[in-house]
Amino acid sequence: MDLFRAHVLVCGGTGCSSSGSAELIKRFEEQIAKNGLDREVKVVRTGCFGLCEAGPVVIVYPEGTFYSRIRPEDVDEIVSEHLLKGRVVQHLVYKEKADEEQHVTLDNIDFYRPQMRLALRNCGVIDPENIDEYIAFDGYKALAKVLTEMTPEQVIDEVLKSGLRGRGGAGFPTGKKWQFAAASKADQKYMVCNADEGDPGAFMDRSVLEGDPHSVLEAMAIGGYAIGASEGYIYVRAEYPIAVKRLEIAINQAREYGLLGKNIFGSGFDFDIFIRLGAGAFVCGEETALMHSIEGGRGEPKPKPPFPAVRGLFDKPTNINNVETLANIPQIILKGSEWFASIGTEKSKGTKVFALGGKINNTGLVEVPMGTPLRDIIYKIGGGIPGGKKFKAVQTGGPSGGCIPADYLDIAIDYDSLTAIGSMMGSGGMIVMDEDNCMVDIARFFLDFTVDESCGKCTPCRIGTRRMLEILERIVEGKGEEGDIEKLEALAENIKATALCGLGQTAPNPVLSTLKYFRDEYEAHIKEKRCPAHHCQKLLNYEITDKCRGCTACARVCPVNAITGKVKEMHHIDRAKCIKCGSCMEKCRFGAIVKN
Amino acid sequence: MKSLAELEAIRQRTLEKVAMRKEGDDAVRVVVGMATCGIAAGARPVMLKFLEEIQKRNLQNVTVSQTGCIGMCRLEPMLDVIMPGKEKVTYVRVNPDMVPRIVAEHIVNGRPVQEYTIGAAEGE
Numbered sequence: 001m002d003l004f005r006a007h008v009l010v011c012g013g014t015g016c017s018s019s020g021s022a023e024l025i026k027r028f029e030e031q032i033a034k035n036g037l038d039r040e041v042k043v044v045r046t047g048c049f050g051l052c053e054a055g056p057v058v059i060v061y062p063e064g065t066f067y068s069r070i071r072p073e074d075v076d077e078i079v080s081e082h083l084l085k086g087r088v089v090q091h092l093v094y095k096e097k098a099d100e101e102q103h104v105t106l107d108n109i110d111f112y113r114p115q116m117r118l119a120l121r122n123c124g125v126i127d128p129e130n131i132d133e134y135i136a137f138d139g140y141k142a143l144a145k146v147l148t149e150m151t152p153e154q155v156i157d158e159v160l161k162s163g164l165r166g167r168g169g170a171g172f173p174t175g176k177k178w179q180f181a182a183a184s185k186a187d188q189k190y191m192v193c194n195a196d197e198g199d200p201g202a203f204m205d206r207s208v209l210e211g212d213p214h215s216v217l218e219a220m221a222i223g224g225y226a227i228g229a230s231e232g233y234i235y236v237r238a239e240y241p242i243a244v245k246r247l248e249i250a251i252n253q254a255r256e257y258g259l260l261g262k263n264i265f266g267s268g269f270d271f272d273i274f275i276r277l278g279a280g281a282f283v284c285g286e287e288t289a290l291m292h293s294i295e296g297g298r299g300e301p302k303p304k305p306p307f308p309a310v311r312g313l314f315d316k317p318t319n320i321n322n323v324e325t326l327a328n329i330p331q332i333i334l335k336g337s338e339w340f341a342s343i344g345t346e347k348s349k350g351t352k353v354f355a356l357g358g359k360i361n362n363t364g365l366v367e368v369p370m371g372t373p374l375r376d377i378i379y380k381i382g383g384g385i386p387g388g389k390k391f392k393a394v395q396t397g398g399p400s401g402g403c404i405p406a407d408y409l410d411i412a413i414d415y416d417s418l419t420a421i422g423s424m425m426g427s428g429g430m431i432v433m434d435e436d437n438c439m440v441d442i443a444r445f446f447l448d449f450t451v452d453e454s455c456g457k458c459t460p461c462r463i464g465t466r467r468m469l470e471i472l473e474r475i476v477e478g479k480g481e482e483g484d485i486e487k488l489e490a491l492a493e494n495i496k497a498t499a500l501c502g503l504g505q506t507a508p509n510p511v512l513s514t515l516k517y518f519r520d521e522y523e524a525h526i527k528e529k530r531c532p533a534h535h536c537q538k539l540l541n542y543e544i545t546d547k548c549r550g551c552t553a554c555a556r557v558c559p560v561n562a563i564t565g566k567v568k569e570m571h572h573i574d575r576a577k578c579i580k581c582g583s584c585m586e587k588c589r590f591g592a593i594v595k596n
Numbered sequence: 597m598k599s600l601a602e603l604e605a606i607r608q609r610t611l612e613k614v615a616m617r618k619e620g621d622d623a624v625r626v627v628v629g630m631a632t633c634g635i636a637a638g639a640r641p642v643m644l645k646f647l648e649e650i651q652k653r654n655l656q657n658v659t660v661s662q663t664g665c666i667g668m669c670r671l672e673p674m675l676d677v678i679m680p681g682k683e684k685v686t687y688v689r690v691n692p693d694m695v696p697r698i699v700a701e702h703i704v705n706g707r708p709v710q711e712y713t714i715g716a717a718e719g720e
Contacts, residue, residue, distance in 0.1 A: 003613055003651035005643065005660040039644065062616040062623070062659035086630050086662030125617050135603060136610035144600050257606075258598065266598045 004042040006083060008032075009059040011124065013048030013210050014203070014242055015364075016055040020072070021045075024056055027072045031079040041083050047211015049124035050365040051111055054094055059124070066109065068094035096383070114380055116343070117367045118351045119167075119204075119327040123211030128246050131253040134214040140259050142333035143218050146225055147267040155226040156182060159329065162337035163349030168194055168285070168322030169400065169426045170502070171348070171415040174329075177319055180309035181227040184317035189229035191220050192313060192320040194290060195236035195243070198282040199398025200449060202429035204353040205323035207365055209236065209243035212327065213250035217273055219326035221260065222333060224271045227319050232273040235290050237280050247275055282399075282453035286501045287320045289455065300457045301501035322427070324353055344370030348414030356382050358431040359389065368413075375409040378432060389434040392533075393517070397426025399446045399453075400506030402513025403439065422513040424506075438535035439518040440525055444472040446510035450503065461504030464495040468511060477538045480526035485515065537580045540595050544571050547592035554584035554593065612656045624658045624703055625678040631665030637672035638691065645692040649699040658703060671717060677702055686714040 010016075010025050028043045049057045054068035058078070065088050067078065074092055081087045096110055117123075126133040134140070146155050160175025181189060193216060197205040209216065220232040236244055251273055254260040262270045276294045283289045284299040291313045293299040312318025328350055332340045341349050348370040354377060357363055361383030368377060378384065378391065385391050393403040402423035404411070411417050415425050433442065447469045456462045468491050471484050492508030499505045515522060524530045531539040544554070550568040555561075562578040565571030573584070585593040615623070628634070628643045643660060650658050668674065671688035677698065678684040685708045687698060694712055702708045710716055 003647050005647055005662075007614075007616060009617070040647065062625075062661050084630070085664060087664055126614065132606055132610040133614055135606045136614050138607070140603055141607075144603055148600060263598075265600065265603075 004040060005062075006041045007061040008041060008043045008078075008083070009046050009061065009124065010043065011047075011049050011055060011057040012045035012128075012242070013052070013123075013207055014240075015048065015052035016057055017242060019056050021056040023072050024058065024070055024075055027075040028079065031076055032083065035079055035084050037079070037083055044127045045129070046126060047123040047128050048120075048207040048365055050115075050120065050207075050367075051094075051109075051362060052364040053362045054364075057094075057124075063088065066094045067092045111362050111364070111366075111381055111383070114372070114376055115367050116351050116369050118331060118343075119208060119324050119353055120211070120365065120367050121331070122215065123207055126212065128211050128213055129249050131214060131250065131257060131259075134212070138334060139214050139330075140218055142330035143221050143259065144265055146222050146333055147265045147269055152182060152226045152228065155222060155333070158337045159226070159332060160337075162332045162340040163344075163347075164325065164328055164332060164340065165348065165415060166322055167324035167328075167352065167427070169397065169424065171425060174321060174325055177309065177321070178223060178226050180307070181229075181317050181319035184310055186317050188231070188314075188316045189227055190313045190316055190318040191224040191227065191229045191232040192287075192291070192294070192308075192318055193220055193232065193234040193236075193323060193326060194285060194287065194320050195234055195240075195323045196278045196285040196290060197237065197240075197323070197427060198280070198285045198453075199400075199427050199429045200446075201357040201431045202355045202398060202427045204355055204365060204428050206240050206243050207353075208323050208327045209240065210246055213243075213246045214254065215327045215330055216247075216323055217250055217254055217260065219321075219329035220273055221264070221271045222329055223319060223321065223326070225269055227317075229319070230270045230272070232271065233276050233294055233313070234273060235276050235278055235284070235294055238277040239280050244275065244277065251275070281455070282449070283455045283501070283503050286503055288501065290320070291318065298455075300455045301503070303500060324428075345412065345414045347416055352413070352425065352428055354428045354430045356430050356432065358395075359385050359434040359437070360432040361386050370414045371412040373409075374404065374411050374413055377413070377430070378409070382432070385432065385434050389436065392433045392435050392437055393439065395423075395431040395433065395442065395446075395510070396429065397424035397509070398429050399450045400424060400502065400509055401426045401429075402509050403433070403442065403517060404513075405517040407517075422509075422516055424509070436533055436535060438476070438531050438533040439514045439521050440472065440531075441476050441535055443511045443514045444469065444476055447472060447507065450507040454503065454507075458498075458500035458504060460495045460498040461500065461507065464491055464499075465504070465507050467491055468495075468508065472511070475522065475525045476531075476536045478525070478529045478536075480522075480529075482526070484526055485519070485522055489515065534595050540580050541575060542573050542578060542580065542582070542585060542593055542595050544573055545592050545594060546570060547590050549590055549592070551589070553587045553589065557583045557587045559583065608654070612651070612654060615656050616659045622657060622680045624680065626658065626660045626675060626703075627678065628660065628662050628675040629665060629672060630662035633665055633669035634672045634674065637669075639673035639675075641692045642673050642675065642690050642695060645695040646699070649696055653699065653704065655699075655703065668714075671714065674714075677708070679703075679706065687712045688714050688717045 058067040156178045164174045165171040278284045281299045284293045286301045289299045289301040308318040353367045393405050451465050454461045548570040555563040562574045673690045676684045
């Protein structure tokens with residue numbers, strides 16, 4: 001590898017890849033060669049930068065210029081202006097607001113300034129397919145330190161003192177988990193990485209695997225040493241092809257360097273890692289189901305105890321950690337537990353990565369210290385709600401979580417504060433909803449997901465959630481009855497108390513939390529047959545008001561000929577025929593059609 | 597991988613190549629004037645020589661970047677060496693043979709090569 005004066009970093013995460021970053025890389029390489037710059041400028045494909053909304057993203061170092069939404073034809077200009085002549089191409093630089101001055105570098109952008117990137121520290125900085133770059137950024141140093149200077153007990157103690165809690169959702173202290181697995185006696189133990197990220201809208205684990213796969217491998221080896229395991233499995237979903245490919249490359253490179261394999265750092269410690277692909281069943285993120293799947297069985301959970309730390313994979317003691325949890329480990333070892341414990345709140349240490357989605361301007365991936373106010377995430381980093389609409393709620397924790405209404409915008413986010421208001425941290429998906437979202441329909445959506453994903457092993461989950469879904473479907477169709485809310489509540493409590501695994505036990509949460517904060521919307525649907533957000537199709541009525549000029553545009557666009565009227569006279573919608581598709585409202589130039 | 601030293605060697609070897617992406621503003625910056633005038637006067641071989649020297653000496657924290665014309669085209673190729681916390685030093689009419697001295701005396705040892713600087717050229 002030669003020394004280059006400039007590096008062009010092109011995001012190769014899934015978001016930017018799907019918007020054509022591979023083509024950009026090719027074009028950059030062509031143009032750079034054409035201009036005779038190939039000895040001076042290097043093109044690097046990195047992992048996700050986080051600001052997926054602005055993708056494909058390109059950063060040019062040493063200036064750190066942040067270019068967004070780059071099309072292949074823009075590449076020629078960046079090469080001929082910026083790389084050849086040293087002039088930043090201003091009109092391609094990322095702008096936060098249309099009327100604002102352009103921010104040339106990453107660190108000056110509102111989206112990044114409040115962030116603290118620990119788990120994502122290398123994402124968008126290194127080439128994930130080059131182990132040397134990971135090593136240059138202190139990679140594998142923590143593993144070296146652990147193997148040459150520390151005993152397994154000291155490692156566990158350090159992780160315990162750091163206060164790190166599982167980032168997969170439940171927030172169990174990682175050090176405790178390691179302690180349990182270390183305490184089990186067996187000839188073989190396993191270290192498992194749960195990369196079966198399944199919450200709708202969550203993609204932080206994918207981004208870590210795509211942008212910094214070695215950090216996960218290093219952490220697994222450290223964990224293996226701590227608990228006494230010599231083999232590790234990464235269970236990753238097959239729907240993440242880029243992550244899988246980079247993991248494979250990373251594992252091969254680590255083996256070549258002897259960072260995986262026999263006698264690592266001459267310490268006598270052996271450790272190797274294998275990948276197992278999941279077929280994308282949500283329940284396989286549940287640890288006992290995940291282990292069944294690795295063993296080749298059906299992805300079905302089993303009752304705990306015995307816990308995996310006692311009898312897990314292949315009936316041996318097993319420790320399972322989530323991707324983001326692991327990505328924190330090497331730094332805790334290098335910088336110390338005190339440093340890590342100084343970040344965050346009293347009971348939730350460190351940072352958390354959130355995937356922002358839904359009705360928000362800056363869709364993307366953000367990492368903030370625990371205890372950051374929800375308002376900062378939505379407005380400062382997320383850039384607020386598009387179209388000047390009103391914030392209604394944010395859904396956290398995926399299908400197991402709940403909705404947080406506007407009243408709690410100032411809550412400092414950590415594991416316990418979210419649980420206290422009826423939601424949960426979960427894996428960190430945040431789906432933002434505005435005034436146009438119907439909360440009953442949101443609850444129906446998540447329940448539809450869990451019904452679909454229920455493995456069917458236990459009755460409360462298989463049948464109970466389906467009954468709940470049927471009630472919700474009735475309500476959004478305007479066929480809700482008195483007593484439906486009470487029925488939902490009773491079913492929810494029963495399912496929570498009796499389902500076999502976490503999937504079923506938490507499935508009613510979206511319903512319960514929307515009932516708690518938006519009960520009036522449920523009541524409006526049931527009693528008044530009205531959807532306050534004007535979202536539920538079956539409860540909508542389109543009407544033509546006297547603003548109508550009789551232009552006939554609506555009548556012509558109506559697919560079922562429900563609109564009648566003469567030219568230059570007010571038109572009329574036949575409610576019996578109307579299928580509520582909304583085409584007429586879109587077409588009307590006079591704002592004469594309203595829905596209510 | 598049998599020892600920490602091996603890991604450290606890889607780290608050092610790669611670090612200089614990725615140093616520009618690290619946080620922190622303590623880098624020495626070499627800024628070469630590469631507008632049409634600079635390129636015509638031979639700025640590109642000068643810049644490549646800088647890259648070569650920096651790599652040869654395994655210098656970290658030195659970035660080489662380019663800039664446009666600053667209006668003194670008659671003195672091209674020109675370049676600035678900006679050490680953290682110090683005033684920038686502008687070298688003029690630089691050719692590749694002068695680069696090793698600038699790197700050795702100025703960047704490594706902190707003593708600007710007076711006779712190559714703009715002050716010396718203007719005093720002629």
